Amino acid sequence: MVTLADVAQHAGVSASTVSYVLSGKRSISASTRERVERSIDQLGYHPNAGARALASSKSNILALMVPLRTDMYVPVMMEIAISVATTARAHGYDVLLLTGEEGPATVRRIEGSALADAMILMDVELHDDRLPLLRETGRPAVLIGLPADPSRVSCVDLDFAAAGALCVEHLAGLGHRDIAVIGEAPAVYERHTGFAERTLAGLRERGRELGVRLLHRPCEGSYAAVAATLARVQEERPGTTAFVVQNEAATDPLLALLRQQRRAVPEDVSVMAICPDQVAAHASVPLTAVAVPAQELGRYAVEQVVAKIEGRGSDEVVLLAPELTVRESTGPRP
Amino acid sequence: MVTLADVAQHAGVSASTVSYVLSGKRSISASTRERVERSIDQLGYHPNAGARALASSKSNILALMVPLRTDMYVPVMMEIAISVATTARAHGYDVLLLTGEEGPATVRRIEGSALADAMILMDVELHDDRLPLLRETGRPAVLIGLPADPSRVSCVDLDFAAAGALCVEHLAGLGHRDIAVIGEAPAVYERHTGFAERTLAGLRERGRELGVRLLHRPCEGSYAAVAATLARVQEERPGTTAFVVQNEAATDPLLALLRQQRRAVPEDVSVMAICPDQVAAHASVPLTAVAVPAQELGRYAVEQVVAKIEGRGSDEVVLLAPELTVRESTGPRP
DNA sequence: CTGTGCCGTCGAAGCGCTTCGACGAGCCTA
DNA sequence: TAGGCTCGTCGAAGCGCTTCGACGGCACAG
Numbered sequence: 159m160v161t162l163a164d165v166a167q168h169a170g171v172s173a174s175t176v177s178y179v180l181s182g183k184r185s186i187s188a189s190t191r192e193r194v195e196r197s198i199d200q201l202g203y204h205p206n207a208g209a210r211a212l213a214s215s216k217s218n219i220l221a222l223m224v225p226l227r228t229d230m231y232v233p234v235m236m237e238i239a240i241s242v243a244t245t246a247r248a249h250g251y252d253v254l255l256l257t258g259e260e261g262p263a264t265v266r267r268i269e270g271s272a273l274a275d276a277m278i279l280m281d282v283e284l285h286d287d288r289l290p291l292l293r294e295t296g297r298p299a300v301l302i303g304l305p306a307d308p309s310r311v312s313c314v315d316l317d318f319a320a321a322g323a324l325c326v327e328h329l330a331g332l333g334h335r336d337i338a339v340i341g342e343a344p345a346v347y348e349r350h351t352g353f354a355e356r357t358l359a360g361l362r363e364r365g366r367e368l369g370v371r372l373l374h375r376p377c378e379g380s381y382a383a384v385a386a387t388l389a390r391v392q393e394e395r396p397g398t399t400a401f402v403v404q405n406e407a408a409t410d411p412l413l414a415l416l417r418q419q420r421r422a423v424p425e426d427v428s429v430m431a432i433c434p435d436q437v438a439a440h441a442s443v444p445l446t447a448v449a450v451p452a453q454e455l456g457r458y459a460v461e462q463v464v465a466k467i468e469g470r471g472s473d474e475v476v477l478l479a480p481e482l483t484v485r486e487s488t489g490p491r492p
Numbered sequence: 493m494v495t496l497a498d499v500a501q502h503a504g505v506s507a508s509t510v511s512y513v514l515s516g517k518r519s520i521s522a523s524t525r526e527r528v529e530r531s532i533d534q535l536g537y538h539p540n541a542g543a544r545a546l547a548s549s550k551s552n553i554l555a556l557m558v559p560l561r562t563d564m565y566v567p568v569m570m571e572i573a574i575s576v577a578t579t580a581r582a583h584g585y586d587v588l589l590l591t592g593e594e595g596p597a598t599v600r601r602i603e604g605s606a607l608a609d610a611m612i613l614m615d616v617e618l619h620d621d622r623l624p625l626l627r628e629t630g631r632p633a634v635l636i637g638l639p640a641d642p643s644r645v646s647c648v649d650l651d652f653a654a655a656g657a658l659c660v661e662h663l664a665g666l667g668h669r670d671i672a673v674i675g676e677a678p679a680v681y682e683r684h685t686g687f688a689e690r691t692l693a694g695l696r697e698r699g700r701e702l703g704v705r706l707l708h709r710p711c712e713g714s715y716a717a718v719a720a721t722l723a724r725v726q727e728e729r730p731g732t733t734a735f736v737v738q739n740e741a742a743t744d745p746l747l748a749l750l751r752q753q754r755r756a757v758p759e760d761v762s763v764m765a766i767c768p769d770q771v772a773a774h775a776s777v778p779l780t781a782v783a784v785p786a787q788e789l790g791r792y793a794v795e796q797v798v799a800k801i802e803g804r805g806s807d808e809v810v811l812l813a814p815e816l817t818v819r820e821s822t823g824p825r826p
Numbered sequence: 827c828t829g830t831g832c833c834g835t836c837g838a839a840g841c842g843c844t845t846c847g848a849c850g851a852g853c854c855t856a
Numbered sequence: 857t858a859g860g861c862t863c864g865t866c867g868a869a870g871c872g873c874t875t876c877g878a879c880g881g882c883a884c885a886g
Contacts, residue, residue, distance in 0.1 A: 159606070161842060172866045177844060184845095187864060204604025208545030209842035212871050217542060222589070226574065236570045240560065243591045252607065255556070255589040257577045270538025272493070273586065380774035381744075407774075410715075414748040414776055440714035440741070442748055495872060506836045511874060518875095521834060543872035546841050 160203045169197040180205065211272070219252050220463060221274035223264065223288075225281035226257045233406060234434055234452045235280065238302060241456030242278060249464045251275070261288045269295045276463045278302065282313075284350040298466035300459045304352045308475045312466070314458045317477035318353045321432055321448040322360025324482050325402045328446070329428060330368040333491035334400040337365070338391045339374040340384070340412060342405050347376055357404055357432065373398065379407025381414070388415050399491045400428040406437055413442045413487075424489030435483065444485035451478055494537045503531040514539065545606070554580050554797060555588045555608035557598065557622075559615035567740060568768055568786045569614065572636060575790030576612060583798045585609070595622045603629045610797045612636065616647075618684040632800035634793045638686045642809045646800070648792045651811035652687045655766055655782040656694025658816050659736045662780070663762060664702040667825035668734040671699070671706050672725045674718070674746060676739050678710040691738055691766065707732065713741025715748070722749050733825045734762040740771055747776050747821075758823030769817065778819035785812055 166173040171190060178184040179194040186194075197203075211217040222242055224235055243253045254274055256264055258281060265288050268274050275298070279288060282303030292299045293310045300312045329337055339361060341347070346354050358374060365372045373395050377387040391398060403409050409431050413423060421427050423443045431438055431447040438447035458476065465471030500507040505524060512518040513528040520528075531537075545551040556576055558569055577587045588608055590598055592615060599622050602608050609632070613622060616637030626633045627644045634646045663671055673695060675681070680688050692708060699706045707729050711721040725732055737743050743765050747757060755761050757777045765772055765781040772781035792810065799805030 159842095160604070162844095163842080173843080174845075174867075175865060178865085181844080184865090185863065190864075202600075202604065204601060206546070206842050207605040207607040208542045208549075208551060209871090210844080211542030212540070212546050212841090212873085213843040213845080215542075215871075219588075224574070226578070232570050233566050236566050239573075239589065240558070240591055243589050244560070244593070247591070253589045254553075255573065255577050255587045257574055257581070259578070266536075267538060270494070270536065271541040273541040381776035382774075410744045410748070411776060414744070414751065417748070418751060440716075442715035442745060493872095496874095497872080507873080508837075508875075509835060512835085515874080518835090519833065524834075540872050543841090544874080546843085546871090547873040547875080549841075 159206075160201045162203075162205070165194065165197045165201055165203050168201060169194045215272065217273060217275055218250060219254050219274045220246050220460065221254045221256055221268050221277045223256045223258055223261070223277065223279045223281075226259050227281075233437065234450055237434065237452035238280060238456040238459075241453040242460055245457045245460040246464075249460065251460075251464065261286075262291050265291045265295075269297060275467050276300070278459050278463060282352060284352050284355070298463050300463045300466075302455050302459050304356065304475065304477070306352075310473055312462050312471075312473050313475045314455055314462065315353065315477055316450055316455070317480055318356040318432075319360030319363075320477070321480035322357040322362075322402075323364035324448055324480050325430055325432065326361055326364040326368060326370055326372075328430065328482060328484075328488065329400045329402070330364075330370050332400075332428065332488060334370065334428060335491070336371045336395055336397045337373070337400045337402060338395065338398045339372060340387060340391075340401060340403045340405060340408050341374055341376040343378045344376040354404070361402065371395070377405060377408055379405060379411075381411040384408050384411035385415055388412065398427075400430070400488070402430055402432070404432040406433050409433065409437065409441055409445060417442075423487050426492055428488040428491075430488050438483070438485065441487075443487045446483065446485045446488040448480045448482050451481075454478060493540075494535045496537075496539070499528065499531045499535055499537050502535060503528045549606065550801075551607060551609055552585050553588050553608045554585045554794065555590055555602050555611045557590045557592055557595070557611065557613045557615075560591045560593050561615075567771065568784055571768065571786035572614065572790040572793075575787040576794055579791045579794040580798075583794065585794075585798065595620075596625050599625045599629075603631060609801050610634070612793050612797060616686060618686050618689070632797050634797045634800075636789050636793050638690065638809065638811070640686075644807055646796050646805075646807050647809045648789055648796065649687065649811055650784055650789070651814055652690040652766075653694030653697075654811070655814035656691040656696075656736075657698035658782055658814050659764055659766065660695055660698040660702060660704055660706075662764065662816060662818075662822065663734045663736070664698075664704050666734075666762065666822060668762060669704055669825070670729055670731045671704055671734045671736060672729065672732045673706060673708040674721060674725075674735060674737045674739055674742050675708055675710045677712045681710055688738070695736065705729070711739060711742055713739060713745075715745040718742050718745035719749055722746065732761075734764070734822070736764055736766070738766040740767050743767065743771065743775055743779060751776075757821050760826055762822040762825075764822050772817070772819065775821075777821045780817065780819045780822040782814045782816050785815075788812060 162173050162176050166176045176194050179186050179191050246253045277299045279301045282301045282305050284306045286305050304313050304315045342354050375387050423429050431445045435449040438445040496507050496510050500510045510528050513520050513525050580587050611633045614636045616635045616639050618640045620639050638647050638649045676688050709721050757763050765779045769783040772779040
């Protein structure tokens with residue numbers, strides 16, 4: 159293994175000089191710099207991560223806590239994770255993948271071992287038990303999601319309330335008066351995951367303002383569950399002419415079922431979704447949808463947390479404005 | 493930050509004694525051990541990861557390289573990643589998430605910086621350019637997938653050839669003589685991703701043996717693409733009575749399209765898939781399928797790599813035997 | 827009662843890097 | 857021409873941990 163000392167010797171300078179060439183924290187003459195850089199290349203030197211972390215108390219690692227549950231909104235999670243990893247690299251950081259089990263204990267462990275310079279948390283619950291710890295330690299952290307009390311942490315998320323409102327507006331504008339909301343699995347609501355409740359609040363409020371009747375039903379992602387939910391909705395509110403789906407896995411089954419009932423989309427029923435654009439665009443009927451900007455969330459979270467590490471940036475809550483893309487699944491009320 | 497020295501002082505012993513309590517590498521009297529452990533708890537001590545890595549040249553980190561492309565077999569990837577992370581924790585390791593871009597350079601970087609004790613690679617291509625490096629460095633590595641030349645590395649994967657064979661057997665046993673294979677996106681074959689080609693080989697070989705006619709068509713995961721592919725297949729081989737789908741995203745569209753054509757599954761057409769069990773079970777018609785055992789792959793990869801780190805275990809290729817679960821989507825040829 | 831060996835503990839030497847203070851050389855200013 | 861700068865470089869002191877060799881104290885055998 160090539161060390162700093164090897165490079166120094168090879169270049170005929172002292173170790174500290176090599177270090178300063180690498181970090182740029184002191185000025186180095188052009189000739190020395192070049193000589194050192196050549197040696198680095200020739201020897202194939204890479205700084206030892208452990209030694210560097212020890213000496214500088216900076217690991218250049220970001221910890222990313224993802225939910226353990228593999229049954230929920232998986233594509234979004236994956237997209238965020240990948241976006242986090244790529245953005246982090248662009249800033250010189252690597253990403254540690256932590257699964258959510260043992261939330262607070264994991265936070266403490268990472269904290270105590272100084273393994274990561276900062277944490278990014280996904281799947282945030284309204285009263286998340288990792289938050290008190292995070293605040294206590296004071297290490298930079300960013301949540302992707304919005305807890306009930308976002309003080310002294312940073313948060314990034316889609317403005318789900320606005321997204322909900324946008325859906326209702328769009329449908330109301332097309333004349334719909336009875337809208338059914340197919341939601342995430344019941345477990346998501348039971349855990350008080352923020353985004354689901356905020357969407358609902360946004361839907362309801364604008365619904366009230368616009369005089370639209372809403373029926374909300376949580377729903378598992380399987381075909382059978384969607385079928386059951388649809389049947390219930392149609393029984394309880396036969397006049398329903400539009401659906402808002404917030405459940406990646408439910409969109410395709412819903413479209414299939416409607417087709418089976420010979421109810422044409424969008425002529426007889428309108429369907430819109432809150433999901434990643436890719437999912438919406440690839441559905442059997444390209445869906446009018448509010449996009450969940452997974453990549454941007456990941457990128458923003460990293461940039462925010464890096465800023466904090468570097469002493470710039472402060473605690474703030476950023477809610478990205480929702481964007482509605484009209485495709486082929488919504489039309490005027492029949 | 494609490495250090496080893498703090499614990500030692502608090503417990504009234506030397507630093508090395510605390511270290512030995514932690515590592516168990518020398519015998520310690522019960523009384524001393526207890527005293528030290530109490531101090532550790534009381535002070536909330538966590539060993540500094542950097543210092544530990546530096547002193548022991550062991551980081552207790554596993555690097556996991558996942559593909560950058562978010563458009564392919566995402567659920568399997570995610571499931572594997574999570575399984576890797578959880579299993580790794582159970583063995584005392586954390587997981588570094590590396591996206592596949594710059595493959596060889598990344599391998600060299602991790603290698604040189606001693607950031608990880610071992611690497612796990614996913615999305616392995618037949619002639620993967622990361623392999624030569626991996627062999628050269630001699631650091632423990634496990635591939636999830638199977639390259640053309642698996643010498644001097646370890647590999648775990650589903651036996652996709654056997655999986656393909658199993659599908660053909662099952663369908664041939666039901667009397668089908670014309671089978672269409674809906675494959676992954678063309679790009680997957682162009683990159684010579686091992687699993688796709690091996691499946692095809694298995695399908696073809698057993699097809700030949702059993703006198704079954706196979707028609708293979710790569711296919712994007714969107715509804716429109718599946719529709720186009722299905723149309724082509726039905727035009728080219730009107731007698732097709734069974735489908736094998738190896739493309740997570742294509743199963744649901746295919747079922748929906750067949751339903752639309754009023755071709756009942758399994759009465760008129762049989763459909764089977766090679767995909768995670770969860771996907772198969774949740775489809776609109778529960779699918780007879782060969783499961784991709786994502787969790788096991790992840791778990792096995794970690795156990796293998798940990799064994800190598802500890803000096804046990806050697807280079808080997810393990811192909812998990814495919815398991816066929818008969819559900820409701822396959823039946824006798826009409 | 828002395829010699830031998832083991833058990834439990836300690837001190838010290840690094841691991842490879844960052845960073846602080848020091849210092850010589852060259853330059854400008856007075 | 858002496859004094860004071862700045863610039864570029866060096867040496868040394870850690871960062872917090874692991875690990876090796878050493879060393880007392882005790883139990884046992886002779």
